[in-house]
Amino acid sequence: MTALTEYDRLEASALWRAAGESQRREVVVSIGDATLTISNLADQPLSHWSLPAIERINGTNERTAIYAPASDTDERLEVEDETFIAAIERIQHALERGRARPGRLRNVIFGGIAVTCAALAIFWLPDALIRQATTIVPNVTRVEIGEQLLDRMQRLSGMPCSSPRGNAALARLNTRLRPDTDGRLVVVESGVPVTQHLPGGIILLNRAVVEDYDDPAVTAGFVLDEMDRAATEDPLVRLLQGSGLIATLRLLTTGKIDAETLDAHTEILLTQTPPETPPSATLIERFVAAEVAMSPYAYALDVTGQTTLPLIEADAVLGEKRTVLSDGDWLALQGICGN
Structure with missing residues (x-):
């Protein structure tokens, strides 16, 4: 230890009393390997004290320091050398800092465990439980939650649009775009800014999505875009988060x-509006799989076509297209909200 090395040759004269009422005698004290050695003037060792155990029994403001080797003995050492007194104090402080403290290690371990547990509870546990919930919750429960959310939306924004012919056309559009799903499409008069998806495969369309365009491929594009968004943003995860x-x-x-x-x-x-994001490769794949023309939707989003150029370019070279809806179904769908 640095403090010991620095003072390992330090000596000073002092007065030493072996015990009780014995006569004090002049001695030489020196610092060794964590010990203080008391020797007579002939350099013969008289006593060895452990530096960590030494106790100063008088006030630190007094010029002469009186030491005892332990609290249960009346052996005494009186030192006036200020350098030697300072050395003992420094060495004792250094030894104290290096002394093992069982409680400190235990507290550090327990503290680390507590912090780790808290971090897991705050950051890992919620996400882990959400992953678990979305994995084991059956589709029937997802549908139930989606219908409950839709019911609450109706209380705030009114009933969904409905007409016999319009409902049939909407069901055919859903089958056309999602032949392998149990979800459904719902047209609403207000509340949803553009499109939205709910648990259970429910996709909501604002009435403008079916009324403001002449080509059913545009409406199909909005549905495919929301399907793409739902694939990357599980509505049940979104709800739980x-x-x-x-x-x-x-x-x-x-x-x-x-x-x-x-x-x-x-x-x-x-109040949530779909984010304005560039067309993704997966969205293009959805158009291709559904055999729906991309250009009508691309120009509906941006009349210049600059931000939707990937859709326009892909439309020119990829796959064949099929009619989205018959003219009769398209007219029925456009009138589902009762023009």
């Missing part, structure tokens, strides 16, 4: 989500 740990635990244990949580999420969905 915004609702907290308790809602996730309740879904895992009861298969239900409370009304208050659903109401809060509904308000978010009613």
Whole structure:
């Protein structure tokens, strides 16, 4: 230790009393390997004291320092050399810092465990439970949650658009674009800015999506775009992430989500506009798989075609196209909200 090395040759004269009422005698004290050696003037060792155990028994403001080797002995050493006194204090401080403290290590270990557990509870546990919930929740429960959200939306924005011929056309459009899914399309008069997706494969379309365009391929494009978004943003994950740990635990244990949580999420969905993102490769793949022309949708989003150029270019070279809806179905769909 640095402090010991620095003072390993330091000596000073002192007065030493062996015990009780014995006569004090002049001695030479020196610092060794964590010990203080007391020798007579002939350099014969008289006593060895452990530096960590030495106790100063008088006040530090007094010029002469009186030391004892331990608290249970009356052996005494009186030192006036200020350098030697300072050396003892420094060495004792250094030894104290290096002394093992069982409680400190235990506290560090327990503290580290507590911090780790807290971090897991805050950062890892919620996501892990959400992943677990979305993995084991059956599709029938997803559909139930989606219908509950749709029901709450109706209370705030009115009933979905409906007409016998329009409903049939909407069902045919859904089958045309999603032949392998149990989900459904719903046209709403207000509330949803453009499109939105709910658990259970429910896709909501604002009435403008079917009324403001002449080509059903545009409406199909909005549906395919929302399908692409739903594939990367699971609506149940989105719901649970915004609702907290308790809602996730309740879904895992009861298969239900409370009304208050659903109401809060509904308000978010009613104000959420789909992000304006460039057409992705997966979206193009969806158009190709559905055999739907891409250019009508691309120009509906951007009349210049600059931001949707990948769709326009892909439309010119990829695959054949099929009619999205018959003229009769398209007219029925455009009138589903009762023009």
